[in-house]
Amino acid sequence: xxxxxxxxxxxxxxxxxxxxxxxxxxxxxxxxxxxxxxxxxxxxxxxxxxxxxxxxxxxxxxxxxxxxxxxxxxxxxxxxxxxxxxxxxxxxxxxxxxxxxxxxxxxxxxxxxxxxxxxxxxxxxxxxxxxxxxxxxxxxxxxxxxxxxxxxxxxxxxxxxxxxxxxxxxxxxxxxxxxxxxxxxxxxxxxxxxxxxxxxxxxxxxxxxxxxxxxxxxxxxxxxxxxxxxxxxxxxxxxxxxxxxxxxxxxxxxxxxxxxxxxxxxxxxxxxxxxxxxxxxxxxxxxxxxxxxxxxxxxxxxxxxxxxxxxxxxxxxxxxxxxxxxxxxxxxxxxxxxxxxxxxxxxxxxxxxxxxxxxxxxxxxxxxxxxxxxxxxxxxxxxxxxxxxxxxxxxxxxxxxxxxxxxxxxxxxxxxxxxxxxxxxxxxxxxxxxxxxxxxxxxxxxxxxxxxxxxxxxxxxxxxxxxxxxxxxxxxxxxxxxxxxxxxxxxxxxxxxxxxxxxxxxxxxxxxxxxxxxxxxxxxxxxxxxxxxxxxxxxxxxxxxxxxxxxxxxxxxxxxxxxxxxxxxxxxxxxxxxxxxxxxxxxxxxxxxxxxxxxxxxxxxxxxxxxxxxxxxxxxxxxxxxxxx
Ligand code: ACM
Numbered sequence: 116x117x118x119x120x121x122x123x124x125x126x127x128x129x130x131x132x133x134x135x136x137x138x139x140x141x142x143x144x145x146x147x148x149x150x151x152x153x154x155x156x157x158x159x160x161x162x163x164x165x166x167x168x169x170x171x172x173x174x175x176x177x178x179x180x181x182x183x184x185x186x187x188x189x190x191x192x193x194x195x196x197x198x199x200x201x202x203x204x205x206x207x208x209x210x211x212x213x214x215x216x217x218x219x220x221x222x223x224x225x226x227x228x229x230x231x232x233x234x235x236x237x238x239x240x241x242x243x244x245x246x247x248x249x250x251x252x253x254x255x256x257x258x259x260x261x262x263x264x265x266x267x268x269x270x271x272x273x274x275x276x277x278x279x280x281x282x283x284x285x286x287x288x289x290x291x292x293x294x295x296x297x298x299x300x301x302x303x304x305x306x307x308x309x310x311x312x313x314x315x316x317x318x319x320x321x322x323x324x325x326x327x328x329x330x331x332x333x334x335x336x337x338x339x340x341x342x343x344x345x346x347x348x349x350x351x352x353x354x355x356x357x358x359x360x361x362x363x364x365x366x367x368x369x370x371x372x373x374x375x376x377x378x379x380x381x382x383x384x385x386x387x388x389x390x391x392x393x394x395x396x397x398x399x400x401x402x403x404x405x406x407x408x409x410x411x412x413x414x415x416x417x418x419x420x421x422x423x424x425x426x427x428x429x430x431x432x433x434x435x436x437x438x439x440x441x442x443x444x445x446x447x448x449x450x451x452x453x454x455x456x457x458x459x460x461x462x463x464x465x466x467x468x469x470x471x472x473x474x475x476x477x478x479x480x481x482x483x484x485x486x487x488x489x490x491x492x493x494x495x496x497x498x499x500x501x502x503x504x505x506x507x508x509x510x511x512x513x514x515x516x517x518x519x520x521x522x523x524x525x526x527x528x529x530x531x532x533x534x535x536x537x538x539x540x541x542x543x544x545x546x547x548x549x550x551x552x553x554x555x556x557x558x559x560x561x562x563x564x565x566x567x568x569x570x571x572x573x574x575x576x577x578x579x580x581x582x583x584x585x586x587x588x589x590x591x592x593x594x595x596x597x598x599x600x601x602x603x604x605x606x607x608x609x610x611x612x613x614x615x616x617x618x619x620x621x622x623x624x625x626x627x628x629x630x631x632x633x634x635x636x637x638x639x640x641x642x643x644x645x646x647x648x649x650x651x652x653x654x655x656x657x658x659x660x661x662x663x664x665x666x667x668x669x670x671x672x673x674x675x676x677x678x679x680x681x682x683x684x685x686x687x688x689x690x691x692x693x694x695x696x697x698x699x700x701x702x703x704x705x706x707x708x709x710x711x712x713x714x715x716x717x718x719x720x721x722x723x724x725x726x727x728x729x730x731x732x733x734x735x736x737x738x739x740x741x742x743x744x
Contacts (some may be wrong), residue, residue: 138260140641142299142563143624146636147209149490151261157196160187164195164702170222172221172231173199179239183253183437191391196220199231210302210372211267214261218532229372233300237264240645247648259262270580272544274303274376274624275616277437277608280310280387282599284608290367291605295370295651304368305376305456305594308356309404311426312600315355315442316377316449320441323391329355331387331404339559341407341542350404361449376508377450379442380458381491382428382435391425394435396470397425406598410411411463422463430467430536431476431490440499447503454523459493460510462514490516497522508544512534523593535580537589547592550578553615558656558731566601571658573679574637575618576632582668594676595619597605606652613646613653614639658699658718658726662687672707672740674714683725687716693728707736 161180161680165173170550176197191633202224207213212225212234223234242259246251275296276282284292293304310313315330331351332344356364381445382387389395390402407427412421414716428435446455464485467473473488482488497507497519508523511532518524523542526533545551555570556563579592595616602608617639621630635644636657646653658674660683667673674687685701688694696719707714711735716727 130329131584136201139241139262140638141237142263142635142638143193143641144626144638145237145263145264145266145620146626149263150494151263152564153218154258154260155218155220156255156305157186157257159188161197162191162195163190163197163199164191164193165199168201169199169228169231170738171228171565171604172235173234173743176235177441177664179246180331182247182250183246183252184257187505197223199223201228201231202226206267207265208267209253210271210300211238212264214264216241216262216267218261229302232297232372233266234264234300236300236444237266240642244644244648246612247645253382268300268624269626270590270592270623271592272303273301273620273668274305274544274546274592274594275612276305276307276356276378276546276596276598278310278597278599279315280307280308280380281314282602282604282608283313283315284381284605285354286356286360286364288366288605291390291671292608292612293368293371293373295609296616297373298645299303299617301616301620302372303374303452305378305592305596307378307380307598309379309381309387310384311410312407313353313404314387314391316361316379316446317355318445319358320445321392321438324388325355326523327391328387328404331352332406333601334408338407341409343408344403344406346401346403347546353404358445358449363448369571372451375450376452376454376456377446378456379386379446380460381439381496381513382430382489383460383462385421385428386424386426388428392438394428394432394438395425396427396429396431396472398429402457404500411461420461420463421465425463425466427462427464427466427519428492428497429470429472430488430495431470431472436499438497439496443496443499443503447500447505453506454508455503455505456508456525457493457496457500457513458510459489459513460527461532462489462512464489471714482514488514488516489513494519501607504685516652521618523591529594533590534585537582537585540589542591542592545578545580547578547598550575551593551595552598553595553619554601556729557615558659559652559662561657561731561735562727562729563654563656565599570615571661571679572615572618572633572718573636575615576622578619578622580622580626593619593623603690610654613651614642615654617642633681641682647690655726658683658720659729660716660718661737662716662729662731663712664707664736664737666740672709672736674707674736675703675704676701676716678718682720684719686719687714687717689714691715692715695724696722707733 121609181188200742207226210229212230215222225231243255245255294659312326318324330350332348333339333350387404390404493513500507511524512527525534525544527546527548529547533545537543555568556566581590657679663675665673686694686698688698694715694717716729
């Protein structure tokens with residue numbers, strides 16, 4: 116070969132390899148990945164071979180490829196384009212896999228069907244995006260870059276919580292949520308089934324839980340600002356899952372290698388229960404399921420919220436335990452997962468404090484304060500749950516007053532509860548609200564709507580579930596939580612979930628040392644194409660600047676903008692006009708004159724607007740200012 120030809124060939128190879136690497140945007144980042152030169156194109160007749168034990172995944176892959184290519188799929192035990200095999204390789208564990216794409220075709224290997232399924236999720240992400248459609252796509256060359264992946268998860272618990280109490284999601288919507296989460300290799304769906312705003316699971320032995328507890332007055336509007344309904348107002352909003360519905364959801368989740376963790380939130384958060392059976396320490400109250408009216412006083416909350424309407428079960432009433440036995444008997448029989456979550460969070464003690472029943476219980480059981488009363492309750496519940504062959508999990512408040520025997524803790528008020536539980540040799544799932552509460556708004560507050568506080572995707576990416584010095588064997592993994600008191604539809608739920616849950620997914624699956632914000636945020640932008648193809652609503656808040664203000668010693672208001680991702684330009688106006696690329700470009704902190712009414716900003720990349728137009732009123736700019744010293 117002439118030297119010039121050699122140089123040309125080598126540089127072509129390098130370019131192909133570089134462009135392959137540029138195209139690959141797998142989330143979560145695989146454990147090991149080598150991107151090759153060139154690509155494999157699926158032929159018109161696709162031959163699939165698989166070991167008999169891999170037939171389940173082979174079926175899923177055949178169906179999908181046939182649906183989008185329209186190509187004929189045949190099976191063969193020898194020469195094939197896609198080879199799917201169950202192997203026995205200890206290092207891969209229960210969920211790991213090998214995925215190779217080369218001149219011979221596609222080879223997938225794993226110890227289990229779950230592993231094969233995750234290989235398929237990675238393969239989907241490197242195929243042309245058209246694969247995410249459900250109908251035959253014409254004029255697509257089904258090219259797949261050469262690649263060699265060995266992959267396995269860092270944590271076994273990769274959870275997403277969906278609050279189906281505050282907003283009821285239909286069975287079809289829950290299935291769609293499962294479809295979406297498995298794209299990013301989540302394996303646990305935590306269903307928050309009960310709360311003050313609705314009881315969502317049929318309990319045959321206690322029919323009023325759903326006849327009454329699943330229904331509330333239909334109020335829209337801003338959460339906690341909602342006027343209290345009259346007692347006789349029709350209760351038209353709600354719904355629940357029958358036993359058959361639950362079985363169907365559990366089976367559907369299982370077919371996608373997802374376990375469902377059921378949560379029955381007690382002893383607080385129980386207004387829907389109490390509307391059906393008023394087993395509180397104030398049983399003569401006219402209970403109804405809460406429709407969004409604020410009834411808690413959170414001032415001074417640190418385990419000490421005050422309930423203006425008593426929403427807690429009476430821990431001194433034996434009928435409560437009798438009812439809970441009936442409830443957990445049915446819950447345990449419906450959900451095969453090893454854990455049942457009993458909530459245990461935010462229980463107001465002010466009504467217990469006034470109760471003679473509780474006073475007598477404290478004397479009888481030698482309980483010295485309300486924390487010990489709560490702990491007594493949790494221990495009784497643990498006995499019930501254990502008797503059904505299940506393990507108890509609860510929010511970190513269950514540590515207060517003493518953690519029962521084998522209880523696992525879900526740490527939400529930061530990581531400290533989880534650390535304390537792990538130090539006491541209990542299992543822990545980390546879901547600290549400052550990194551993993553995906554109901555919080557994710558971009559500019561005046562554009563997104565205020566839900567408690569802000570949580571940018573960049574901050575979610577800093578989540579580290581394993582604290583230094585803690586024995587990893589106690590940290591099961593982590594979870595992102597979607598509370599829905601301020602969410603009125605599946606589309607809004609999707610918007611808050613994506614893309615931030617990709618970030619949590621990468622933290623839970625990928626090796627810590629492979630995490631890299633620059634690389635990850637670039638991949639997320641490619642994933643937007645997949646979400647668009649699937650009609651999954653998602654936030655593009657990463658394109659909006661982070662706008663902060665300070666007030667200087669002269670009392671002037673100083674505005675600052677910061678990009679969450681690279682290569683953005685911010686153009687702004689302070690004269691009420693709509694900015695474009697000919698407006699002032701942000702180059703550094705500037706003084707906002709005192710007579711300005713509104714700051715408007717638009718982000719551009721490569722000469723094109725990207726993200727949304729922000730309109731930030733002066734009141735908001737003033738309120739976010741902190742005095743500089
Ligand atoms: C919680 O956010 N109350 C667990």
